[in-house]
Amino acid sequence: MPVTVELPKEKWNGKVREITLGATPAQGGTRTSTVTVGGETTLPFLHFEGSIPYRPAIAVEIQDVPPQDWSTTLLEAWDTAASDPVSWAKKAVELGADALAVKLRGTHPERQSRSAAEAAETVKAILGAVGVPLIVYGPEVAEKDNEVLVAVAEAAAGERLALGNCEDKNYRTIVAGALAHGHLVVAKTPIDVNLAKQLNILISDMGLPLDRVLMDPTTGALGYGIEYTYSVMERLRLAALMGDSMTQQPMICTVGEESWRQKESKVKDGVPSLWGDFAERGPLWEMATAMALLQSGADILVLRHPKTIKTMRETISKLMSS
Amino acid sequence: MALSGLDIYKLLPKTNCKECGFPTCLAFAMKLSQKGVELSACPYVSDEAKAALEAASSPPIRLITIGTGENKIVVGNEVVLFRHEKTFYHEPGLVVRVADSWEPGKIAEVVSQVDSYVVERVGMKLTLNGIAVENVSGDATKFVQVVQLVKQKTALPLVLMSANAAAMDAALQIAGPDKPLVYAATPENWQAYADLAKKYACSLAITDSGDLSRLGSLAESVIKAGVADLVLDPGTRNLADSLASLTQLRRLALKKNLRLLGFPILALAGGDDSTLEEQTILATELIAKYAGIVVLGRFDPTGIYPLLAFRQNIYTDPQKPIQVSPGLYKFGEPGEQSPLLITTNFSLTYFTVAGEVEGSGVPSWLVIADSEGMSVLTAWAAGKFDAEKIAKSVKSAGMDDKLGHRKLVIPGYVATLSGEVEEELPGWQILVGPREAVDIPSYLKTVWKAA
Ligand code: B12
Ligand code: SF4
Numbered sequence: 191m192p193v194t195v196e197l198p199k200e201k202w203n204g205k206v207r208e209i210t211l212g213a214t215p216a217q218g219g220t221r222t223s224t225v226t227v228g229g230e231t232t233l234p235f236l237h238f239e240g241s242i243p244y245r246p247a248i249a250v251e252i253q254d255v256p257p258q259d260w261s262t263t264l265l266e267a268w269d270t271a272a273s274d275p276v277s278w279a280k281k282a283v284e285l286g287a288d289a290l291a292v293k294l295r296g297t298h299p300e301r302q303s304r305s306a307a308e309a310a311e312t313v314k315a316i317l318g319a320v321g322v323p324l325i326v327y328g329p330e331v332a333e334k335d336n337e338v339l340v341a342v343a344e345a346a347a348g349e350r351l352a353l354g355n356c357e358d359k360n361y362r363t364i365v366a367g368a369l370a371h372g373h374l375v376v377a378k379t380p381i382d383v384n385l386a387k388q389l390n391i392l393i394s395d396m397g398l399p400l401d402r403v404l405m406d407p408t409t410g411a412l413g414y415g416i417e418y419t420y421s422v423m424e425r426l427r428l429a430a431l432m433g434d435s436m437t438q439q440p441m442i443c444t445v446g447e448e449s450w451r452q453k454e455s456k457v458k459d460g461v462p463s464l465w466g467d468f469a470e471r472g473p474l475w476e477m478a479t480a481m482a483l484l485q486s487g488a489d490i491l492v493l494r495h496p497k498t499i500k501t502m503r504e505t506i507s508k509l510m511s512s
Numbered sequence: 513m514a515l516s517g518l519d520i521y522k523l524l525p526k527t528n529c530k531e532c533g534f535p536t537c538l539a540f541a542m543k544l545s546q547k548g549v550e551l552s553a554c555p556y557v558s559d560e561a562k563a564a565l566e567a568a569s570s571p572p573i574r575l576i577t578i579g580t581g582e583n584k585i586v587v588g589n590e591v592v593l594f595r596h597e598k599t600f601y602h603e604p605g606l607v608v609r610v611a612d613s614w615e616p617g618k619i620a621e622v623v624s625q626v627d628s629y630v631v632e633r634v635g636m637k638l639t640l641n642g643i644a645v646e647n648v649s650g651d652a653t654k655f656v657q658v659v660q661l662v663k664q665k666t667a668l669p670l671v672l673m674s675a676n677a678a679a680m681d682a683a684l685q686i687a688g689p690d691k692p693l694v695y696a697a698t699p700e701n702w703q704a705y706a707d708l709a710k711k712y713a714c715s716l717a718i719t720d721s722g723d724l725s726r727l728g729s730l731a732e733s734v735i736k737a738g739v740a741d742l743v744l745d746p747g748t749r750n751l752a753d754s755l756a757s758l759t760q761l762r763r764l765a766l767k768k769n770l771r772l773l774g775f776p777i778l779a780l781a782g783g784d785d786s787t788l789e790e791q792t793i794l795a796t797e798l799i800a801k802y803a804g805i806v807v808l809g810r811f812d813p814t815g816i817y818p819l820l821a822f823r824q825n826i827y828t829d830p831q832k833p834i835q836v837s838p839g840l841y842k843f844g845e846p847g848e849q850s851p852l853l854i855t856t857n858f859s860l861t862y863f864t865v866a867g868e869v870e871g872s873g874v875p876s877w878l879v880i881a882d883s884e885g886m887s888v889l890t891a892w893a894a895g896k897f898d899a900e901k902i903a904k905s906v907k908s909a910g911m912d913d914k915l916g917h918r919k920l921v922i923p924g925y926v927a928t929l930s931g932e933v934e935e936e937l938p939g940w941q942i943l944v945g946p947r948e949a950v951d952i953p954s955y956l957k958t959v960w961k962a963a
Contacts, residue, residue, distance in 0.1 A: 193728035198763040417825040421596040466814025
């Protein structure tokens with residue numbers, strides 16, 4: 191007697207919000223391409239069960255000043271491109287970036303302490319050089335973030351940038367800037383479902399529509415807390431599909447930054463030989479971190495190494511084909 | 513699925529003979545449903561009732577053992593789809609494939625490397641779990657020779673992969689007592705493979721690259737033929753299809769209670785022609801999403817370490833972080849003038865710091881504060897690693913008597929605490945160490961010396 195197995199499908203009634211980064215001239219910006227993420231009505235890549243209208247996007251991290259503490263593997267890969275944000279941006283787009291994540295580290299009080307006006311100039315220059323949407327981060331010091339991001343928001347009015355990070359203690363000024371000049375924000379909370387929901391509520395209470403809020407659940411790298419991130423993302427995504435409106439934001443993960451902080455990616459000598467080849471190790475750990483988080487619901491991966499960018503592009507294509 | 517007392521009662525003789533020590537069959541059934549008594553206490557249950565009760569109390573995904581002794585792979589018995597719902601219990605076995613068509617020298621080398629591969633993380637030794645020998649040549653003699661060679665090089669469990677029943681039989685004659693996994697029964701050959709699995713009392717993998725209904729039919733045939741220990745290979749090989757089929761199998765077992773497909777899953781990650789990146793990415797997906805055994809097409813240490821780390825991460829119990837005991841730890845033979853550092857009792861934090869302090873070669877004292885298993889910044893943000901806690905930990909470790917100096921190194925990430933700690937520990941000088949543990953050796957050798 192042949193057995194008939196009915197495929198087990200869940201009936202979800204929720205949907206992840208669709209969010210578009212970047213605006214073309216017709217939409218009031220200057221971008222030649224935009225990125226839309228979200229819209230899923232099922233868990234990651236379960237095409238048999240629901241729709242996944244958009245591919246997860248790859249944002250490539252670049253900085254306004256040459257990075258100081260980056261692994262030699264990364265510095266060698268980007269070579270001279272990393273010495274100038276415009277050439278870096280162009281190279282990243284050539285390598286397949288859907289968007290750029292611009293970190294304005296130079297504005298940090300302990301780095302060059304660049305002014306907000308200078309930072310805005312840098313962003314303008316990058317916008318002039320490439321056509322992809324930008325995600326822009328301040329120095330991650332509350333007061334300076336406000337100053338820098340407001341200046342950037344104004345200088346790039348209408349571009350639908352994503353401004354990050356909004357955190358529970360520091361979101362008002364940034365949200366106000368996004369509201370006034372037609373941008374999006376990144377809402378970041380420390381690996382906690384309730385805190386994520388709460389911040390989304392606070393931001394939407396200020397009048398920013400939720401289709402302009404990306405959610406960063408905080409990334410722990412492979413070997414350094416990834417299991418916490420993985421599970422909180424699964425919980426957020428399940429809640430979203432079950433219809434909890436305040437968890438329905440697409441998720442952005444800072445994979446590169448976290449993964450390249452770790453010893454495995456940074457240290458060449460004096461480590462066990464079984465850790466393997468140094469030049470390959472860093473990208474591979476970054477790829478595995480990215481893959482794990484795609485499985486738990488990442489909609490935007492922020493990556494660092496050119497090899498990771500290429501491999502994750504191919505991987506996403508494979509995951510999307512069925 | 514557990515049966516209720518009433519369900520069990522229906523299966524009992526209902527004679528109320530009291531031989532079980534209970535006044536009625538119903539009373540016995542009630543106690544049995546609470547697991548307060550063994551079924552064997554009733555001498556009169558029919559074989560049929562026994563079978564029904566056993567099936568009902570068995571786990572939805574059967575526990576399968578491959579190999580023998582301390583290296584054996586034990587998989588199955590999972591109870592949730594998402595680790596936050598409870599935990600994932602049995603780490604998937606990571607097995608490396610060798611082909612009998614390779615040069616014997618290459619096979620021997622790969623097997624030895626797999627056998628001796630061990631990395632230490634968070635105080636645990638992470639290792640690979642077995643070797644899959646594939647009969648690519650199709651030749652029985654060659655297969656047996658290679659199985660023999662592999663057995664000489666390792667005591668790790670084996671997966672024997674051959675489509676030739678005669679070759680499989682010959683290999684099992686030498687490897688059968690080691691309880692390898694027999695791979696694989698198909699709709700064409702299942703009778704012969706079921707016979708082999710029974711003859712050598714080994715677990716049997718079944719595979720059908722059609723759909724899950726066909727896999728279910730195959731499972732039914734093999735189970736009827738008397739094989740109880742199965743492993744399923746749905747035959748999907750790419751990222752999207754594997755994710756779909758493995759998710760469906762896990763759901764069928766747990767949510768639909770489908771016994772026919774309630775077995776661990778074996779999946780192949782990469783063959784001769786896939787790149788290290790492709791293998792690593794597919795294996796990462798398989799570890800996260802429901803594989804019980806992952807057969808890696810190639811061995812490369814660079815690609816093994818992240819998989820072992822990821823498996824360790826995903827299979828930790830989400831309810832309780834791994835912790836070490838608070839207290840005083842010594843590295844080398846520290847004396848009165850040796851440096852004193854403090855950190856938290858989250859295992860990951862402790863082992864990261866301990867590794868560097870040890871590696872520095874500078875004899876040192878390390879106080880571990882009880883942060884309830886939280887990392888430095890998490891504990892600081894949660895109020896479990898504040899100035900008071902730091903001071904108390906240093907005092908209760910008896911450092912006042914053990915040291916000739918009064919200098920304490922705190923983690924760089926909690927630099928803001930230094931003033932408060934100085935207030936809590938009058939007479940002490942608080943030194944702010946580097947942020948990342950990697951920089952501790954150079955710090956101890958230069959900055960600390962000068963302080
Ligand atoms: C995983 C994680 C969690 C896990 C807990 C993990 C655990 N068991 O500790 C969970 C999800 C439970 C969690 C919870 C919270 N978290 Co949390 N979490 C993280 C995360 C992602 C990783 C932490 C980690 O494991 N790091 C790895 C370990 C090894 O790092 P470490 O202990 O710091 O050790 C390193 C260094 O400090 C150094 N070092 C350690 N000891 C010593 C000693 C000396 C002498 C020296 C020199 C160096 C040194 O060496 C190590 C390696 O370099 C970080 C963000 C991130 N990406 O880092 C946030 C983070 C730490 N969390 C944060 C917060 C706010 C919280 C919560 C308070 C949120 C909330 N309000 O609920 C809660 C608190 C817990 C509670 N109330 O129960 C914040 C802290 C903010 C801040 N800067 O103060 C962070 C930084 C995230 C963020 N950016 O907002 N978190
Ligand atoms: S021994 Fe069996 S038949 Fe007799 S009372 Fe107990 S349960 Fe009923």
